[in-house]
Amino acid sequence: MRLGFVSALVALFPFVSGTRAQKLASDIPYVENGHKRHVLDVYTPERPDGKSLPVMFWIHGGGWQAGDKSDVALKPKVLTERGFVFVSTNYRLLPEVSMAELMGDAARSLGWVHSNIARHGGDPARIFVGGHSAGAQMAALIASDERYLQKEGVPFHVLKGCVAVDGDTYDIPRIILTAEHRQALYGGKMFSFGHRQKFGNDPEKHVDFSAVTHVTKGKPLPPFLLLYFSGNPDTRAQAERLGSVLKAAEIPVRVHGKGDSNHSRLNDDLGQPGDPATQELYRFLDPLTGRKQ
Numbered sequence: 625m626r627l628g629f630v631s632a633l634v635a636l637f638p639f640v641s642g643t644r645a646q647k648l649a650s651d652i653p654y655v656e657n658g659h660k661r662h663v664l665d666v667y668t669p670e671r672p673d674g675k676s677l678p679v680m681f682w683i684h685g686g687g688w689q690a691g692d693k694s695d696v697a698l699k700p701k702v703l704t705e706r707g708f709v710f711v712s713t714n715y716r717l718l719p720e721v722s723m724a725e726l727m728g729d730a731a732r733s734l735g736w737v738h739s740n741i742a743r744h745g746g747d748p749a750r751i752f753v754g755g756h757s758a759g760a761q762m763a764a765l766i767a768s769d770e771r772y773l774q775k776e777g778v779p780f781h782v783l784k785g786c787v788a789v790d791g792d793t794y795d796i797p798r799i800i801l802t803a804e805h806r807q808a809l810y811g812g813k814m815f816s817f818g819h820r821q822k823f824g825n826d827p828e829k830h831v832d833f834s835a836v837t838h839v840t841k842g843k844p845l846p847p848f849l850l851l852y853f854s855g856n857p858d859t860r861a862q863a864e865r866l867g868s869v870l871k872a873a874e875i876p877v878r879v880h881g882k883g884d885s886n887h888s889r890l891n892d893d894l895g896q897p898g899d900p901a902t903q904e905l906y907r908f909l910d911p912l913t914g915r916k917q
Contacts, residue, residue, distance in 0.1 A: 639812035646670060646704040649744065659716055664733055665693050666744050667700035669752055676747035677914045678784065682712045683735055685757025685891070686728060688822055689718045698895030706906070706915065709746035710856040711737055723823050727772060730762050735776030746769065752785040752846075752909070756891040760791025764835035764866065774784060777875055783846045785912050787905065788893050792858045794866035796830040799858060836869045847876035849908040850902050853890045854881035880904040 646667040655662035669677070677823055680703050684691040693712040696747045701709040715729035738748045766772050767786035774780070800820050807814055815821070823833050831837050833912035839845065848870055852863040860881055867879035882901045884892055910916070 633761050646700050647711070648700075654713070654733045655849070661714040661716050662691070662729065664711055664713040664734075664736070664745075666741070667704055667712075668744050668746075669704045669707070669709075669747075672779035673707075676750075677707055677709050677745055678738060678750040678752065679709045679711060679741055679748075680748040680752045680754060680787075681737055682710065683753070683755030683759035683762045684712065685755065685759045686717075688723065688758045690699075691717075691758070695799065695807075696773045697892040699890050702895035702902075703729060706751075706909070707913065708739060709744055711741070711746075718822055721819075723829075727762060727765065727833075728775075731766060731772035731776050731778075738778045738782060744794055746873045749782050750784050750913070751792065752783050752787065752912075753783060754787030754789070754790040755791075757791060757887065758793075761793040761833075761835070763790065764794055764848070765833065766770065767848070768837075768838040770833040770843075785846050785908065786848045787908070788848065788850050788866075789865075790853050790856070790859045790863075790887050791896070793819060793823075793833075794858075794862045795834045796834045796886070797827070799862060799866065800830065802858065802861075836866055839866075839869045839873050839875065841871070841873040842877075845870075845873070845875045847908070847912065848878070849905065850877065850879045851886055851890065851904065852879075852881050853885050855885070856887060859887070878904060878908055 649666045651663045651667060653662055654664055660764055682696060682699065684693055684695045693714045696712050703710050713730065713733040716728055718726065728791055737751065753763045753767050763786055769781055770780040796819060803818060823830050824915055850863040852859040854860055863879050867877050870877040880901060890901060894902050894905060896902055
């Protein structure tokens, strides 16, 4: 059974498992008369306390070619219980659209959230952006390159934090060189639609789509949490690379590697009791939202 379907069931039946669950408003269009994937889901606490709540805006993974906004596992449940509104968005996919259009979809979705989330109890001035895998690259880029939100009329300062989970493309030129060198060294077939092609097969585009490019000292970037599976040398190297650039720019950042996991489980286990990455997530979010640890 898909975890997104389970989330929907819990939203419909809030007393399942005897825990406080979240309400779900699904398939909300964020583009008028748009593409079928121009939709998002909004999860809110079952019994809100009347206060404007911080918002977690989540971008799913899938190599920019697959995935769905329902792939959220436990995150809506545990974050709404901690006083968040949780938003999960879809976006158009490669190769139907270009990477620039795909990124634009994510920014437009966040623009809708900024304009409309107050109707769902969310605070448009306190938005966190997060994502897994391809979504981690997208979240990190939105949180570092202010042009995406500027185009949507969203003040950059409303971003209060970025949670990037096991991305391998914060520095795209480096991952291209790493992957292609590995293939050449061991006699593997070169990629026909790898990172080089997905990001436009243009060195300037590769640089521009890299979060590390846009991190500079004095720029008002939000704090970052970079989670990675320590058994994957590529996501570990990329997290450490972005972390070092953020630290050099004096941007608050936490970098945490989790072993005994894998690329998917790291993301799906967020919210599990006793999970080390979940504990890091809460340590990151709580001070930024005023929640006592």
